[in-house]
Amino acid sequence: MRFYQATTFLFPRRYEWRVLFVCFGAVHVPLLACIAYQAATGQWQPTTLLVLLGATLFSTVLGLAAIRALLRPIETATQMLRAVQAGERVGMVPVGNEDLVGRLLHGVSVAANESAPRIERLIETAERDELTGLRNRRGFLDSARRLLAGESNGVLAMVDIDRFKAINDRFGHATGDALLREVALRLENGVRRSDVVGRWGGEEFAILFPDTLLEEAHVVMERLRASIALDPSLRGDEWPVTFSCGIAPVRSFAHLENATRNADGALYAAKNGGRNRVQISKDE
Numbered sequence: 001m002r003f004y005q006a007t008t009f010l011f012p013r014r015y016e017w018r019v020l021f022v023c024f025g026a027v028h029v030p031l032l033a034c035i036a037y038q039a040a041t042g043q044w045q046p047t048t049l050l051v052l053l054g055a056t057l058f059s060t061v062l063g064l065a066a067i068r069a070l071l072r073p074i075e076t077a078t079q080m081l082r083a084v085q086a087g088e089r090v091g092m093v094p095v096g097n098e099d100l101v102g103r104l105l106h107g108v109s110v111a112a113n114e115s116a117p118r119i120e121r122l123i124e125t126a127e128r129d130e131l132t133g134l135r136n137r138r139g140f141l142d143s144a145r146r147l148l149a150g151e152s153n154g155v156l157a158m159v160d161i162d163r164f165k166a167i168n169d170r171f172g173h174a175t176g177d178a179l180l181r182e183v184a185l186r187l188e189n190g191v192r193r194s195d196v197v198g199r200w201g202g203e204e205f206a207i208l209f210p211d212t213l214l215e216e217a218h219v220v221m222e223r224l225r226a227s228i229a230l231d232p233s234l235r236g237d238e239w240p241v242t243f244s245c246g247i248a249p250v251r252s253f254a255h256l257e258n259a260t261r262n263a264d265g266a267l268y269a270a271k272n273g274g275r276n277r278v279q280i281s282k283d284e
Helices: 002-006 015-027 029-041 046-085 100-126 137-147 164-171 173-189 214-229 253-272
Strands: 154-161 196-201 204-209 243-250 278-280
Touching: 015 029, 015 046, 029 046, 046 100, 137 196, 137 204, 137 253, 154 164, 154 173, 154 214, 154 253, 164 173, 173 196, 173 204, 173 214, 204 214, 214 243, 214 278, 243 253, 253 278
Parallel strands: 243 278
Antiparallel strands: 154 204, 154 243, 196 204
């Protein structure tokens, strides 16, 4: 460590350049010694100096190239360690021999393998709604970004439980939470595995139907609306459970924000129209 610390003034941010510089100087020691000897004795041999200079330059180029290649695995390992520290997924780690670089690569591989499951659990936890188990808004948007990577025919549905605040006020928050879990379960079980259901916030849910026509999504949401409205386990004698829904087409992830506004507008129209209905957005 002492020599390492003592040479930090040489390229402080580029360790590999420091190594190359030291090797460059070491390769030229024979040439400098020959020049010093001939200068001291006064017996100059230009041919010998030229041959030695050419050989020195040639070996310098080869040596620096070889050292640069030997340092490349260390550079790769450093980049992978930074990725692990940043919580990013690391690809295949190169396998080394039983030497210093091999042990370093093995250490990176162990760190990456131990970190990957933990990172995935953290991401999964961060993108899940604790109450309902659905994707939260962040998780929903991350899934939508993958599904709407290119141009497509998709549909976004915004769902809101009717008179949920009154249910909370009358029966208590525990009943309201239980109702949110039950509605979330029925929404997730009532769509395809390729569809994405998320809790948008409060009593509002979002459903993304990728590669789906507007009429097809409308039929699905009408079926879900009717099944929840008629579900005897949800319907109370005093307070039936229903939801209102607005749906709008979405062509790409860049169009999702606009589609959300359109679906929200249709949702409010459904609310103002008497609730317990599915409204198609009139805006594109």
